[in-house]
Amino acid sequence: xxxxAQSPRYKIIEKRQSxxxxxxxxxxxxxxxxxxxxxxxxxxxxxxxxxxxxVDDSQLPKDRFSAERLKGVDSTLKIxxxxxxxxxxxxxxxxxxxxGEKLFFGSGTQLSVL
Amino acid sequence: xENVEQHPSTLSVQEGDSAVIKCTYSDxxxxxxxxxxxxxxxxxxxxxxxxxxxxxxxxxxxxVTLNKTAKHFSLHIxxxxxxxxxxxxxxxxxxxxxxxxxxxxxxxxxx
Numbered sequence: 001x002x003x004x005a006q007s008p009r010y011k012i013i014e015k016r017q018s019x020x021x022x023x024x025x026x027x028x029x030x031x032x033x034x035x036x037x038x039x040x041x042x043x044x045x046x047x048x049x050x051x052x053x054x055v056d057d058s059q060l061p062k063d064r065f066s067a068e069r070l071k072g073v074d075s076t077l078k079i080x081x082x083x084x085x086x087x088x089x090x091x092x093x094x095x096x097x098x099x100g101e102k103l104f105f106g107s108g109t110q111l112s113v114l
Numbered sequence: 115x116e117n118v119e120q121h122p123s124t125l126s127v128q129e130g131d132s133a134v135i136k137c138t139y140s141d142x143x144x145x146x147x148x149x150x151x152x153x154x155x156x157x158x159x160x161x162x163x164x165x166x167x168x169x170x171x172x173x174x175x176x177x178v179t180l181n182k183t184a185k186h187f188s189l190h191i192x193x194x195x196x197x198x199x200x201x202x203x204x205x206x207x208x209x210x211x212x213x214x215x216x217x218x219x220x221x222x223x224x225x
Contacts, residue, residue: 004157031211042120042203042215043158055211091157101146101207105157 002026004106006092012112018080021109025073025094031055032069033103034077035091043091049075082113116141116208120216128224133194135219137204138186144214146207147187149178152218153200161202162189194223 005024013019025032031050035043046065048055051072060067064083069075079086089108095101117140127133137147145166150158164171164178164187171178175194180187191198204216 033213040218042118042205042217044215045213048211101148101163102160103148103213105150105159107157 004092004094004104006090006106006109008109009107010110010112012114013082014114015084016081018078019082019111020076020078021090021092021111023075023077023092023106025075025092026096026104029094029096029104030072031095031097032075033093033095034067034075035093037089037091037108039088046077046090079111082111084113087111087113116144116206116212116214118204118206118214118216120204120219122219123217124220124222126222126224127194129194129196131194133189133191133198133221133223135189135202135204135221136186137188137206137216138184139206139214140185141206141208142182142185144206144208145210147178147180148205148207149189150203150205150215151200152203158203191221194221196223196225199223 033048034046037043046060047057047067049069052069067077089110091108092106093103120137148163151161152158162178175192177190201218201220203218205213
């Protein structure tokens with residue numbers, strides 16, 4: 001089966017600029033996650049969608065980060081304005097079930113904020 | 115919430131030796147514990163998992179053990195090969211829908 005698709009693969013921006021990431025989960029997967037992975041650390045959940053509704057966004061810095069999942073399929077994550085500490089890999093993952101256990105990750109977007 | 119601690123942060127072994135990575139979790143409500151392997155520049159991939167009603171699971175050279183009483187679980191890789199070199203993450207599923215990840219272990223298998 002096709003995997004989780006993410007774009008772009010790399011992005012370099014200056015601080016205070018905005019950036020957007022895109023994710024297309026595996027077809028039929030109801031749950032979609034955005035994780036932030038800072039170098040040397042494990043993935044940290046930013047937001048979790050169940051279809052097009054938000055299940056958990058408690059760790060999303062809402063003053064600068066936003067995410068949406070229109071029509072319960074693709075999702076976009078936006079940062080505006082970016083800060084130096086936002087430099088990280090942003091991973092999208094999906095799972096089949098509402099309380100799905102097996103996460104399938106995309107290749108991630110590596111963001112560098114200068 | 116849940117807190118997952120992972121040790122060691124780096125591990126270097128000789129090819130053919132065994133490698134063991136340990137994780138502890140804080141919330142007894144966690145009931146599913148996957149392990150992911152992440153090669154440099156690539157996506158994390160599930161390599162083995164275990165549910166809370168099982169004490170041990172094995173898949174060829176990889177095994178995972180779970181001690182619910184002590185709230186820790188471990189990844190065991192036997193007969194390590196250079197292609198096992200990667201970063202390994204443990205995770206705990208909390209409240210049925212929240213994954214908490216460990217900080218990762220960089221495994222280096224020396225030929």
